[in-house]
Amino acid sequence: MTATLLKEASPPAAPHPDGSRGRRLRRRGRVIALLFVFPALLLLGALVVYPVLFSVGRSFFDASGNEFVGGENYAEMFRDPATLKAIRNTAIWVVVAPTLLTGLGLILAVLVEKVRWATAFKLLLFMPMAVSFLAAGIIFRLAYDEDPDKGVLNAAVVSVHDAFEGSSSYPTARARDGEGLTARPDGSYVTGADVSPGGTAALGLVGVAPKDLPGDAEPARPAASRSAGADEIGGVVYLDFTPGGGGKPGVVDPDESGLPGMKVEAVRDGSTVATATTGADGSFRFTGLDGGAYTLKLPSANFAAPYDGISWLGPALVTPAIIGAYLWIWTGFAMVLIGAGLATLPRDALEAARMDGANEWQIFRRITVPLLAPVLTVVFVTLVINVMKVFDLVYIIAPGPVQEDATVLATQMWLVSFGGGNNQGLGSALGVLLLLLVIPAMVFNVRRFRRSQR
């Protein structure tokens, strides 16, 4: 849009000599001129203008191309759920992506002027423009991978989550039936018999593979035989399984390991009065308890399935995720274009406002943004045109089964025409719809050009 539109074109320097010699010269000039434009006109005519007309015509015929169906393909477009989904997704793209990009570009363009390494920053953010959508697609397929051991985004999300919520250590652990622990519907376990201060408890669990034990786990037997003080309840949480066999269920055998990091609660009359976390040998101890009967509880958090992060490329988030990748590519473009506009703002207006005591936010809101409005419009319109035609990113990033949730007009047009659908009537109608959507931009360009010629 910022193409170097010329200010005024001079009329051609066509000589107007009179006489037959002059006429011959002029005719010769025209022939030469036509030779100059002929290759371009041939290519444009055969490969651009003719296809547009052909597609418009083809869109009124059925899939095979033999039968005239009128506007049927256009009606079908709004009936077929897949195409409807594509239209809806394209609408989301067109509203969300240009808005975010223009906003982000504006903020960064203003901020980057305040640092000395502005040029390096601009280069870094602009660089993704040189990268193909395919490469960007592979990059983001990798970043969005659902497995936190592969996708960097989920690795970050999971580590933040676990830092606040703590990770559960024993998702597979369970108690043996009839060995003192009862399962509750919420996934926690409680002791069947009450424990009083001065008493101890050995809470045995199974279902943890020895290789899944934390590296610092120690045998539980020494701790299990320790007694508790008058106001204490002690005990161990252990893996009631002897590797190689030979252990007795419900008994802490010599080779059986403690389960470190297990949360234990002492519950009295239905409310938790004390909590403890087991040590390396699985031992826990509640101190300073009043007399009475307590139940011990292993809360469900110990057994919760591990948090896997967010399903970025699942049906719900796939479109926002792909828009995120698009932002990575285009933010630099918006920033540089807006930055160029920023450089043309009148310095005195900004200085005067500063002298009058306006703060940076007021200057931004009241002066910078209104003066930049024309540039922002150009950036926004440019992005809308580009977003409408987005194809490669969606095609590459959305995994096969989710493709239909992520589909946009351009991918749908491809699928319908060439990718199995093989309905070239409907495909042509979708192509024509894409063309109709960019016609406002076409009019805008032509008007702008004609104005520049006056």
Add this chain to the structure above:
Amino acid sequence: MNAIRRGLSSAVVQAFLVVIGLVWMTPLAGLFLSSLRSAEETAEGGWWTVFTSPGQLSFDNYSALLDNSGITQAFWNTVLISVPTTVLVVVVAALAGYAFAWLDFPGREPIFLLVVALLVVPVQIGLLPVAKLFGQLGLFGTIPGVVLFHVAYGLPFAIFLLRNYFAEMPKEMLEAARMDGGSEWRIFIRLVLPVGRPAIASLAIFQFLWVWNDMLVALLFADSSAQPLTVQLQSQIRQFGSNIDVLAPGAFLSLVVPVVVFFAFQRHFVQGVMAGSVK
């Protein structure tokens, strides 16, 4: 007090921009580091584990890539598509741009307005009709077919850009050359092309990257022996995850050329992309 506050806010701004910069670099760094790890290592943990065990890094994937005839063939196809397209677009558009700017022929104004209107025509609308046309001409599936399609859809912008640039040449310069009896062809070669060099450079770089990075057009028009790197790599994406040791170095290979071009000609590139944003 004011100075302290200003210093503080500038520190906040710097920190914010540093974070943004790191976020922007991470995806690319992730791809590069992934491309240096074996498939087994990728299955076991993310690329960030290289910071704790750098022993994983090796160029084995790249040497395997060079032995992969599908990939090397696709790389050459990419070159064979992008370079001729760029040359043809520049030549055809420069001829037409000069004619639209300075030569007199019937219909000059309306035809040029049509070219301006064609700027935003989406390539999608051309896919089906041109595929049929190329089928009849025996061009479907071939590299020349891909090139011709790219040239046609690159022309409106190229003509628009060059015509506007040429039109700004001083009229006296051309008239003097015509007085000296130079033919239009001579004037074009000796005067117009040299004067137009900055615009031609921007156009060439923009056009080259546009075609190098294209996938859609080649996906339809190139058969398996003519397909460029983008199409070859996308055909391997179906088994994403299992073959990341091919995809990651392949993607990196495909983006090295554009990124080098970008850094070598950043000014022209930025101008070209900004001017070309109308597409």
